[in-house]
Amino acid sequence: MRGDLLIMVPLAGALVAAAWPSDRTRPWLLPAAGLVHTALALWLLARPPAVAPGAWLGFDPLARAVLPVVSLLFLVCAAYAVPYLRMRAERRNRVFVASLLAVLGLLSAAHQARHLGLLWVTTEALTIATVPLLHFNGTPRAFEATWKYLLIGGTGIALSLLGTFCMSYAYVCGGGGGDLAFATLMAHGPALSRPWVLMAWVLLLAGYGTKMGLAPMHTWKPDAYGEAPAIVGAVLAGCVTTVAFAAILRVRAVVAAAGAGAATDRTLLVIGLCSMAAAAVFLLGTRDFKRMLAYSSVEQMGVLACGAALGRAGVWAALFHVWSNSLTKGSLFLSSGTIRRAAGARTVDQVSGMQVVAPRSAAIFVAGLFAITACPPFGPFFSQLRVLRAAFETGHGAVAALFLACALFAFFGATRLVFAIVDGRPKAEARRAAGRPLESAGVVVPPLLLLGLSLWLGVATPEVLRQAWTAAVEQLSPAP
Amino acid sequence: MSEPVSLLIGLAMGLNLLALATSRMPSLIRIVAAQGVALGLVPVLMADQASWLAALVAAVTVLLKGIVIPNLLRRAMRAVKIDREIEPFIGFVPSLLLGAAGTIAAVGCTRLVPLLPEHAGTLLVPGALASVFTGFILLIGRVKAISQVCGYLILENGIYLFGLLLIRSTPLLVESGILLDLTVAVFVIGIIMDRIQRAFDSLDTRKLTVLRE
Numbered sequence: 035m036r037g038d039l040l041i042m043v044p045l046a047g048a049l050v051a052a053a054w055p056s057d058r059t060r061p062w063l064l065p066a067a068g069l070v071h072t073a074l075a076l077w078l079l080a081r082p083p084a085v086a087p088g089a090w091l092g093f094d095p096l097a098r099a100v101l102p103v104v105s106l107l108f109l110v111c112a113a114y115a116v117p118y119l120r121m122r123a124e125r126r127n128r129v130f131v132a133s134l135l136a137v138l139g140l141l142s143a144a145h146q147a148r149h150l151g152l153l154w155v156t157t158e159a160l161t162i163a164t165v166p167l168l169h170f171n172g173t174p175r176a177f178e179a180t181w182k183y184l185l186i187g188g189t190g191i192a193l194s195l196l197g198t199f200c201m202s203y204a205y206v207c208g209g210g211g212g213d214l215a216f217a218t219l220m221a222h223g224p225a226l227s228r229p230w231v232l233m234a235w236v237l238l239l240a241g242y243g244t245k246m247g248l249a250p251m252h253t254w255k256p257d258a259y260g261e262a263p264a265i266v267g268a269v270l271a272g273c274v275t276t277v278a279f280a281a282i283l284r285v286r287a288v289v290a291a292a293g294a295g296a297a298t299d300r301t302l303l304v305i306g307l308c309s310m311a312a313a314a315v316f317l318l319g320t321r322d323f324k325r326m327l328a329y330s331s332v333e334q335m336g337v338l339a340c341g342a343a344l345g346r347a348g349v350w351a352a353l354f355h356v357w358s359n360s361l362t363k364g365s366l367f368l369s370s371g372t373i374r375r376a377a378g379a380r381t382v383d384q385v386s387g388m389q390v391v392a393p394r395s396a397a398i399f400v401a402g403l404f405a406i407t408a409c410p411p412f413g414p415f416f417s418q419l420r421v422l423r424a425a426f427e428t429g430h431g432a433v434a435a436l437f438l439a440c441a442l443f444a445f446f447g448a449t450r451l452v453f454a455i456v457d458g459r460p461k462a463e464a465r466r467a468a469g470r471p472l473e474s475a476g477v478v479v480p481p482l483l484l485l486g487l488s489l490w491l492g493v494a495t496p497e498v499l500r501q502a503w504t505a506a507v508e509q510l511s512p513a514p
Numbered sequence: 515m516s517e518p519v520s521l522l523i524g525l526a527m528g529l530n531l532l533a534l535a536t537s538r539m540p541s542l543i544r545i546v547a548a549q550g551v552a553l554g555l556v557p558v559l560m561a562d563q564a565s566w567l568a569a570l571v572a573a574v575t576v577l578l579k580g581i582v583i584p585n586l587l588r589r590a591m592r593a594v595k596i597d598r599e600i601e602p603f604i605g606f607v608p609s610l611l612l613g614a615a616g617t618i619a620a621v622g623c624t625r626l627v628p629l630l631p632e633h634a635g636t637l638l639v640p641g642a643l644a645s646v647f648t649g650f651i652l653l654i655g656r657v658k659a660i661s662q663v664c665g666y667l668i669l670e671n672g673i674y675l676f677g678l679l680l681i682r683s684t685p686l687l688v689e690s691g692i693l694l695d696l697t698v699a700v701f702v703i704g705i706i707m708d709r710i711q712r713a714f715d716s717l718d719t720r721k722l723t724v725l726r727e
Contacts, residue, residue: 151686151687181659185653185666189653189666192666192669192673195673196646196672196673196676198687199673199676199679199680200676202680202683202687203680206679206680206683207628207629211684212684212687214684214687227628229626229627229628230628233627
């Protein structure tokens with residue numbers, strides 16, 4: 035019951051935002067709804083409710099393992115949105131605020147969907163709801179990014195619907211009723227028709243993989259993250275991708291129950307390493323620090339896909355990585371937004387000396403960079419270490435070697451770019467901006483908070499989270 | 515499976531090839547509209563007895579795919595005053611050959627997968643696969659935004675056709691999925707095209723190349 039509130043509160047907030055008369059006070063609805071949502075999510079994390087086995091929507095162990103971090107990240111982004119939207123007073127924010135709240139509601143619904151069809155409907159709605167966020171800036175480049183997002187994302191969504199139909203037909207062919215509740219599908223796993231299940235897996239992986247941004251379906255990501263406001267980038271990279279990953283985990287559990295687990299692991303490993311390698315190559319080449327964040331996100335998605343393929347310990351590590359990646363990526367995006375405004379440009383050719391112009395944000399950005407490239411003692415270091423350990427335990431030595439090589443090159447690429455913009459003498463245009471009040475507490479504290487959470491997650495992972503991840507692994511691959 | 519249903523799906527498969535071959539945008543839109551109407555009629559003919567649900571699905575599908583969306587596309591085409599010639603990225607003859615090969619492969623593949631007895635020997639699965647494949651060729655092989663949207667519509671028609679396999683077992687899934695997907699995707703794509711036109715004065719997606727490495 036309280037799980038439903040997680041969906042209802044933000045959606046009601048979206049309606050209120052759409053009707054709210056004043057552009058100046060409307061942004062406060064974001065942290066208000068975010069606060070209620072986070073409180074509820076943390077409460078449910080501490081006291082998981084019982085989920086009726088046949089329910090289509092419910093706060094089940096997987097939702098419990100992922101949804102609280104989505105909620106936390108959203109709350110911090112919402113707090114950042116208030117000063118941000120005040121700075122962008124020239125643009126109307128009615129659609130932006132309403133869409134952002136709708137996105138939160140749909141995220142909660144998608145994480146709690148225990149039915150493949152319902153999951154598809156919420157993912158589709160989520161894609162549509164993010165479109166107004168992407169072209170908030172209204173520039174021709176933002177339109178270009180939105181067009182690509184819609185065309186590639188739309189095709190991905192279409193493929194995942196086809197995959198959903200294939201899964202349903204697999205059940206019908208196996209003598210079932212075609213019902214797509216995950217619990218039912220897993221219980222009838224051995225009866226599902228094998229060729230249709232494999233077809234469904236390929237299509238669903240391609241579809242949700244597009245949403246997640248796995249290579250080679252990642253091409254929309256740099257454009258979208260590069261052109262969207264920093265908050266939107268953080269919400270897309272830290273919240274929306276988790277929905278697609280959770281969907282892939284749920285589908286994988288069904289396919290494994292149908293007896294094709296080895297095939298899913300192979301495809302996930304290949305696609306995960308491909309994503310990491312592609313991201314490393316592009317990170318070495320890109321000159322734009324917002325696009326760098328997108329490629330870094332592709333790399334992290336590759337880590338998640340690899341983790342999901344490496345047995346129970348791997349899935350546990352992947353869930354850990356979802357948390358550490360979301361928190362760290364959020365801090366990087368939010369601080370990059372301030373740097374972007376201070377510099378007035380985004381490429382290394384035009385930006386330098388940010389430690390003089392925006393010292394606090396630059397410091398957070400550098401620390402966040404070390405965190406996301408898996409330097410100790412931040413969260414991503416420990417979660418990637420666990421993925422590696424799972425790889426060795428399951429006898430995937432070659433995978434571990436490739437994994438490390440890609441991570442190393444990604445580290446080179448990202449540090450090269452970040453130090454180019456942080457060090458040196460500021461350009462003339464940025465020096466003029468240095469006089470303006472750029473770094474108010476409202477835009478510095480949120481990314482710092484996220485970075486602190488990432489650190490805390492690394493050095494002292496709370497026991498309740500460990501339990502939640504273990505319970506989710508238990509749900510996805512029940513011990514024989 | 516009755517004779518008229520196979521006839522309609524065969525017609526849709528022929529329209530796929532026509533869509534690949536045509537070089538004029540108005541005729542491409544007309545082909546997509548005709549395919550939508552043909553496929554919209556299929557659930558009525560498939561139902562054993564006249565049911566109001568099948569009739570409703572058919573009416574809504576025909577209205578959307580046959581009238582509303584083609585009109586939106588025509589309006590977009592007039593609004594941007596673009597050249598009515600379709601510029602191919604993959605030429606007309608190669609894409610036609612690809613499409614024909616895909617259709618033959620779709621018929622061949624259908625023999626390999628297990629089907630329920632009532633679906634064996636029908637054109638539902640090959641028609642669906644061929645349309646999905648055709649949609650992909652148009653999405654990749656055409657340059658202008660409107661022809662890409664037409665490709666997306668043909669892709670969706672293929673998925674709709676596949677969904678008809680399940681209309682008895684999970685009608686709710688099939689209907690809600692299709693209608694939501696269809697309306698929203700095209701609506702938003704239409705709005706975006708309107709904005710793209712203001713920003714670029716052309717619907718040539720080759721010009722959308724500022725953002726790249």
